[in-house]
Structures are given as structure tokens and as C-alpha cells.
Amino acid sequence: MKDFTPIPGTHAVILYRKVERDDKAGWQKEYVRIKVLDEQGKSAANVETTAYAGGMKLVDLQARTIEPDGNIVPFTGQASDKLLMKHKNARLIRKTFALPDARVGSIIDG
Numbered sequence: 435m436k437d438f439t440p441i442p443g444t445h446a447v448i449l450y451r452k453v454e455r456d457d458k459a460g461w462q463k464e465y466v467r468i469k470v471l472d473e474q475g476k477s478a479a480n481v482e483t484t485a486y487a488g489g490m491k492l493v494d495l496q497a498r499t500i501e502p503d504g505n506i507v508p509f510t511g512q513a514s515d516k517l518l519m520k521h522k523n524a525r526l527i528r529k530t531f532a533l534p535d536a537r538v539g540s541i542i543d544g
Contacts, residue, residue, distance in 0.1 A: 445472050445473075445477070446468050446470050446478040447468065448467070448468055449467040449469055451466050451467075452464070452466075466543075467541060468541065468542040469540075469542075470536055470539065470541070470542065471538070472538055476537065479532055479536030481531050481532070481533065482516065482529070483529040485518055485526050485528050486528075487524070487527075492529045495509070496544055497533055498533070498543050498544060499534055499541070499543070500541040501540055507533075509534065511531060512531070514529070514530055514531070515528075515529065515530075516528045516529070
């Protein structure tokens with residue numbers, strides 16, 4: 435990453451992204467690795483999932499912050515629900531969580 439020159443105005447950059455999905459079994463697994471480039475890029479540590487119906491679950495949440503010095507800080511918290519819409523018995527929600535110790539030069543991994 436030493437020779438990397440981001441586009442001006444870029445605050446964070448996705449280094450790697452992988453999505454696995456099985457529609458028959460009804461699951462999706464997503465992995466994203468993001469490098470924080472400046473102070474505004476730290477907002478990438480505030481994660482929101484895509485919106486989904488209230489009956490779905492988020493399981494096996496694993497995430498971490500890799501600090502610029504190589505120290506690894508695992509996410510040990512829990513995700514909270516953010517209600518986007520409610521109509522009669524239907525709910526549309528997002529899971530939200532914040533990764534710890536994100537700073538300029540950190541890698542957000544999860």
C-alpha cells in the first residue's frame with residue numbers, strides 16, 4: 435500500500451470484498467476489508483447491513499480492526515437493530531455495529 439495513490443477526496447478504500455450466497459438454503463455470507471485513509475474514512479467503522487425483513491437473523495458476526503502498528507482489536511460487541519419501516523405486521527430493519535479503535539491507517543476487517 436505504500437505506492438497507492440487514491441483518487442482525491444477518497445476517505446477509505448475497499449481492499450477486498452467477497453459475497454457467498456445460497457438462495458435455496460436462505461443464507462448470505464459477506465466479507466469486506468477496508469483501509470481507512472483519513473479522518474472522514476473512520477466512518478467506515480460504523481457498519482450497517484443491507485435492509486432485510488424483521489424475521490431474518492444475523493448470525494456468526496466476526497469483525498476486527500487492524501491498527502497501523504499491526505495490533506488486532508476484535509469486535510466483541512453485539513449488533514443492534516435499526517428500524518427503517520414498519521407497516522402493520524411487517525418490519526424492515528438493519529443491523530448496526532461499530533468497530534473499535536478505527537483510526538487513519540487502520541484496516542477494518544469483517
